Amino acid sequence: MAAAHVLALPRIAGYDFESGADLGNPVERAELSSAAIRGFLNIAKKWKLTEEQSRALLGGLASSTFHAWKATPKRTLDQDTLTRISLVIGIYKALNIYFGQPWADRWITLENRGPLFSGRTPLAYIMQRGQPGMMEVRRMLDAWRGGR
Numbered sequence: 349m350a351a352a353h354v355l356a357l358p359r360i361a362g363y364d365f366e367s368g369a370d371l372g373n374p375v376e377r378a379e380l381s382s383a384a385i386r387g388f389l390n391i392a393k394k395w396k397l398t399e400e401q402s403r404a405l406l407g408g409l410a411s412s413t414f415h416a417w418k419a420t421p422k423r424t425l426d427q428d429t430l431t432r433i434s435l436v437i438g439i440y441k442a443l444n445i446y447f448g449q450p451w452a453d454r455w456i457t458l459e460n461r462g463p464l465f466s467g468r469t470p471l472a473y474i475m476q477r478g479q480p481g482m483m484e485v486r487r488m489l490d491a492w493r494g495g496r
Contacts, residue, residue: 371427378424384433385421391440394453397471404475405482406432428479435482442489464488 370376392402403409406429417423425433443452456471464484465473474481 369430371430374424377427377430380430381425382422384425384430384437385417385423387437388433389418389421391436394440395456395471396453397457401471401475405436407478432479432482435479435486438486439482439489442486442492446489446492 369380371380388402388406392405397405399411399414403411403414406414409429439456440452443455446452447455457469459465459467459469461467468476470485474485477484
C-alpha cells in the first residue's frame with residue numbers, strides 16, 4: 349500500500365490554514381471586522397455599487413450604520429455580516445482570476461443570459477436571493493475557474 353500524500357501547508361504567523369475562522373467567537377470576529385469592512389467598501393467602490401446596493405449585499409444594513417462604518421470601520425460585526433462580506437470577497441477574487449481587468453469589476457452589474465440569471469445582472473440575482481444567492485454565484489465562479 350502506498351503512503352498517503354500529505355499536503356504541507358505554509359506556516360504564516362497568526363493564520364491557521366488547518367481551519368477557517370470561528371465566526372461564533374467574538375474575539376475572532378473583532379479581529380476580522382475592521383479589515384472586512386474596509387475590504388467590502390473597496391470592492392463596492394470598484395464595482396460602482398450604490399449605497400442601496402451595498403447595504404442590500406450586507407443584508408439590508410441601515411443607512412446610518414453603513415455611514416458609521418465608512419466613518420469608523422473599527423467595530424465588531426455579527427456572524428451573518430462577516431459571512432456575507434467573505435462571500436463578496438470570494439466572488440471578487442474569483443472574478444479577477446477568471447476575467448482579469450476591466451471585466452472583473454463590470455461583470456457583477458452586466459445583464460447575464462446564463463441559466464442562473466435569466467437576463468438579470470448577477471447583482472440583482474444576489475440582492476433578490478440574499479446569502480444563498482451569494483453562495484450560488486460563488487460556487488459557480490469557483491467552478492468556472494477550476495476551483496482555484
